[in-house]
Amino acid sequence: xxQDVTSGVCGAPRTMxxxxxxxxxxxxxxxxxxxxxxxxETNLKSPQNVEVSxxxxxxxxxxxQSDESVGNVTFSADYQTPxxxxxxxxxxxxxxxxxxxxxxxxxxxxxxxxxxxIRAEKGNNVSSWSMVDSFIPFEQAxxxxxxxxxxxxxxxxxxxxxxxxxxxxxxWATFTSSIIYSVDIWNKSSSAKNWTEIVIPGSRIYDLSPxxxxxxxxxxxxxxxxxxxxxxxxxxxNTTVENKxxxxxNIEVSDENQVYVLKWNYTHENxxxxxxxxxxxxxxxxxxxSGRWKQIPNCENVTxxxxxxSQNVFPNGIYYIRVKASDGNNxxxxxxxxxxxxxxxxxxxPPVIDLKPINNSSLRVCFGDPKGSQNKPVNRHPSLxxxxxxxxxxxxxxxxxxxxxxDFTFPNLKPLTVYCIKARALIENAKRNLSSDFSDTVCKxxxxxxx
Numbered sequence: 001x002x003q004d005v006t007s008g009v010c011g012a013p014r015t016m017x018x019x020x021x022x023x024x025x026x027x028x029x030x031x032x033x034x035x036x037x038x039x040x041e042t043n044l045k046s047p048q049n050v051e052v053s054x055x056x057x058x059x060x061x062x063x064x065q066s067d068e069s070v071g072n073v074t075f076s077a078d079y080q081t082p083x084x085x086x087x088x089x090x091x092x093x094x095x096x097x098x099x100x101x102x103x104x105x106x107x108x109x110x111x112x113x114x115x116x117x118i119r120a121e122k123g124n125n126v127s128s129w130s131m132v133d134s135f136i137p138f139e140q141a142x143x144x145x146x147x148x149x150x151x152x153x154x155x156x157x158x159x160x161x162x163x164x165x166x167x168x169x170x171x172w173a174t175f176t177s178s179i180i181y182s183v184d185i186w187n188k189s190s191s192a193k194n195w196t197e198i199v200i201p202g203s204r205i206y207d208l209s210p211x212x213x214x215x216x217x218x219x220x221x222x223x224x225x226x227x228x229x230x231x232x233x234x235x236x237x238n239t240t241v242e243n244k245x246x247x248x249x250n251i252e253v254s255d256e257n258q259v260y261v262l263k264w265n266y267t268h269e270n271x272x273x274x275x276x277x278x279x280x281x282x283x284x285x286x287x288x289x290s291g292r293w294k295q296i297p298n299c300e301n302v303t304x305x306x307x308x309x310s311q312n313v314f315p316n317g318i319y320y321i322r323v324k325a326s327d328g329n330n331x332x333x334x335x336x337x338x339x340x341x342x343x344x345x346x347x348x349x350p351p352v353i354d355l356k357p358i359n360n361s362s363l364r365v366c367f368g369d370p371k372g373s374q375n376k377p378v379n380r381h382p383s384l385x386x387x388x389x390x391x392x393x394x395x396x397x398x399x400x401x402x403x404x405x406x407d408f409t410f411p412n413l414k415p416l417t418v419y420c421i422k423a424r425a426l427i428e429n430a431k432r433n434l435s436s437d438f439s440d441t442v443c444k445x446x447x448x449x450x451x
Contacts, residue, residue: 044120044127047075047099052116052132054141055230056165056172061093062100063118063130070122077101077118078129081108090116110137110171141171143229146181146220150237153333154210157237159183160288161201164220178223185216188236200283202290206336210242244330248273248305248323251338254349260314260342262299263306264323264335271325275299275307280318280339296321316343348425348436351386351406361415361446367406367423384425387435393418393443415449 045066053060061077077093080086093101108114116132143164151158161181165172172179185205186194189212197205208214215236219229248264262275276293283289299307319340325332351367358364367386390410391398413419420443425436 044070044073044122044125046127046130047118047120048130050116050118050130050132052135052140054137054171056141056144057104057169058102058144059104059106059137060100060102061090061116061118061132065099065120066127072122073097074121075099075101075118076121077103077116079103079106080115082112087117093118095121108137110141112136138171141227143172143220143227145230145232146218148216148218148232148235150216150235152237152239153204154240154242155208156204156206156333157208157214157216157239158202158204159199159216159218161199161218161220163201175222179220180223181218181220183216183218184231185214188213188215202283202288203337208239210239213238243332245271245325245327245332247332247335248325249335251321251323251335253321253338253340255311256349258311259308260311261306261308262296262321262323266305266325268325268327271327272301272303273299273305273307273323273325274301275321275323277314277340278320278322278337280320283320293322299323311342314340314342318342348384348427348434350436350439351423351425353421353423353439353442355421355442355444357444357447358409359447360411361413361417361449363410363413363419363421363444363446365408365410365421367425384427386423387426388421388423389438390419390421393420413446415446418443418445 047063048066050061050063053062063075065073074095074097075093076095077090078087079090080088090101090103091105092103113134113136115134117129118132119129120127146164147162149160151160163169163172163179181199181201183197183199183205184194185197186192187209199205205216213236215234217231217234219231221227221229245268248266250263250265252263254261254263264273266273275296277296278289278293282292296307296309297313298309319342320337321340322334322337324334354366354368356364356366365388384406386403386406388401388403389398390401392414410419420441422438422441424438427434
């Protein structure tokens, strides 16, 4: 029988088997080789419109089947990251019969580039690979709807929010403290527009009405980055009947020598008060901090609208303070939480004025150290200046002056005339401008003029 041959290099004959071997090597060295379809079958087409969806820690690969008329087709995907020489099978995306797969089990660095590819399979018949454009998971990730739990009060709602992602989230692990929560809230029975507040998980939304239904929805987002974020479902809650005791108001902390004085306003009598403090950083840690509040020493069961405690209680830092009232049978809700920065004097007491008539119809002014809550002098700030209002008692014409000294003289006034003065202390520098309230008005009569 004649053998099918052809001439090789230098005239050496080649068989058809030799030629097939050469063709096989060429395919192996070129693009991925697709096995020819078996008899009676058509070549499989690659998946189309392949895309990746990432919401929090859920990674989903989606695609369209090119030829839906071909049955019993499965799909498999591979992945590759920087430093990998070979493609590896993508977990959760092998032999898939639908047109999407969840590859959340994949353990990768979400800040590194990721490459994916997918193909169709039917027995030994496989399509060519469909390549996904390389991407960085964190940049493509969207923020899912947070979980929300509401606790109503009479004029406020406590809003507890779980951070986005899973409990041990990989996607948002290093960004948890920079995530902020935007709340859209509205009165369900009112035609008034909704309003938006930025909240911290566990905080309160104040200034609501008792026995009213409010609805809200929440979304999360990084403080300094723009990302697609999804709102939570709408939650509605009824505020409670108005409490018999209102919470204390106008919480204020002043620095008086080596003590802090905590003051508040309250309208009811025969009540006692309790004050607590919280490290400000607790609000940036996404956990329930309701059990982290601590009692302020000397501020429990007090009967006045102030309490005094040592500055040693609070090392320099930022804190929150709250106060509530009790009459034995009823207890108010906690007051609004007041931010307090220890180690920084933001309160200046008004000066104490000593006004004395001296010879030649003059008045000498001396600003003394004000007394604190324990009737002890409060040290004068070294950089104080004074704004002074001075007038003749029978006239409405005030003279306004500024002095950098704590003692000075008004010379050559009218003899035997009553003059009045009041003043406030100021701190003015590049960092801040602060002022005290005006002092009490002090009036004195000048001495007569003797020849």
